[in-house]
Amino acid sequence: MSRYDVNVILYRLKKDAAFRTRFQASPQTVLAGADLSDEEREAFVRWDTRRLNELGGSLHLLVSIPHLGAH
Amino acid sequence: MGKIVYAATMIARAGPRLLHGKNVGPHGRKMVEELIDVVRDMGRTMLAARPDALVVIADDHLNVFSFDAVPAMCVRIGRFVERMVQADAIEFDRALDGLPERYPLHEDLANRILERGLEDGFDFAASWSAPLDHAFLSPVSTLCGDRPAPPLVPFWVNCFVAPLPMARRCFAAGRHIARVVAEGPWDVAVIATGGLSHFPSCRWPGWARPMPAFDRRIVRLLEAGDHEALCALTTKELHESGSHELLNWMVLIGAVSPAAAAVRFFGEMGRIDLAAMEWSVR
Numbered sequence: 303m304s305r306y307d308v309n310v311i312l313y314r315l316k317k318d319a320a321f322r323t324r325f326q327a328s329p330q331t332v333l334a335g336a337d338l339s340d341e342e343r344e345a346f347v348r349w350d351t352r353r354l355n356e357l358g359g360s361l362h363l364l365v366s367i368p369h370l371g372a373h
Numbered sequence: 374m375g376k377i378v379y380a381a382t383m384i385a386r387a388g389p390r391l392l393h394g395k396n397v398g399p400h401g402r403k404m405v406e407e408l409i410d411v412v413r414d415m416g417r418t419m420l421a422a423r424p425d426a427l428v429v430i431a432d433d434h435l436n437v438f439s440f441d442a443v444p445a446m447c448v449r450i451g452r453f454v455e456r457m458v459q460a461d462a463i464e465f466d467r468a469l470d471g472l473p474e475r476y477p478l479h480e481d482l483a484n485r486i487l488e489r490g491l492e493d494g495f496d497f498a499a500s501w502s503a504p505l506d507h508a509f510l511s512p513v514s515t516l517c518g519d520r521p522a523p524p525l526v527p528f529w530v531n532c533f534v535a536p537l538p539m540a541r542r543c544f545a546a547g548r549h550i551a552r553v554v555a556e557g558p559w560d561v562a563v564i565a566t567g568g569l570s571h572f573p574s575c576r577w578p579g580w581a582r583p584m585p586a587f588d589r590r591i592v593r594l595l596e597a598g599d600h601e602a603l604c605a606l607t608t609k610e611l612h613e614s615g616s617h618e619l620l621n622w623m624v625l626i627g628a629v630s631p632a633a634a635a636v637r638f639f640g641e642m643g644r645i646d647l648a649a650m651e652w653s654v655r
Contacts, residue, residue: 306440352577
């Protein structure tokens with residue numbers, strides 16, 4: 303369970319525009335060194351927000367990431 | 374001897390920004406406009422009481438405290454506080470656009486709440502730098518309008534990152550604030566912000582809806598002044614109903630107990646239940 307890591311990435315996606323741009327260009331590359339389960343990594347790559355939420359991703363982060371969030 | 378001269382709770386986004394974009398449909402728009410009028414009227418009452426300070430109890434929406442450290446409760450100290458600025462913010466976080474960038478703090482009251490808290494067993498965190506997001510500044514700006522806000526004492530409660538503080542502990546923190554106010558020389562207004570049930574279990578929008586029956590029960594308890602029943606609310610109940618932000622309200626309820634609340638506004642908007650409450654404390 304790497305809920306902390308999921309949320310740290312979500313937090314960076316919200317707050318760090320350069321990180322967000324790199325993620326949008328190539329999520330696999332950005333997440334290469336992250337301590338994520340296969341399931342979490344796949345949810346990030348597919349940007350499956352519902353799944354990320356199920357996996358412990360903070361709702362308030364998921365809905366408020368510029369250009370990626372939905373509220 | 375100081376006293377609490379005004380106390381109220383309201384939804385965090387109690388401001389015109391809630392009317393922007395796709396936030397509300399026609400039904401919601403009418404309801405929000407009515408709520409904003411009510412909150413503006415509450416602001417006139419608050420400012421007529423001429424408070425020396427305004428304690429604002431609210432939660433962080435993962436804007437300020439990263440997952441590296443999440444305080445259960447935190448007092449903002451220092452002389453000034455900035456509003457949160459975020460490039461490319463989504464609608465949810467743009468509620469602050471156009472508001473003043475800097476607000477004075479009531480340094481002495483904030484320090485007393487913090488220092489006396491630590492002496493009395495409340496291990497509050499302190500922040501010299503945390504900015505304020507919409508949960509603090511939307512209600513303050515609606516309450517005060519064009520008039521200057523009283524010096525602020527921002528007080529954060531962790532409502533979203535488990536484990537959360539218990540309702541009873543939040544109530545006790547409010548009792549502590551009331552003691553500090555009573556021992557000091559200032560007249561103090563206190564507000565707590567947050568919606569009623571929304572996003573039960575913090576699940577994705579569309580999966581979940583408000584729980585009006587739960588919210589109506591909460592409002593009845595507030596009107597009855599049944600603070601023991603409110604203190605007995607469990608974290609599980611608050612999480613499952615999406616009523617996490619009631620923890621902010623619990624601090625205020627502790628500060629004004631045993632006073633009972635008067636409902637100024639209650640509305641079921643379909644996506645979130647809205648309420649504005651006042652306590653007779655004078």
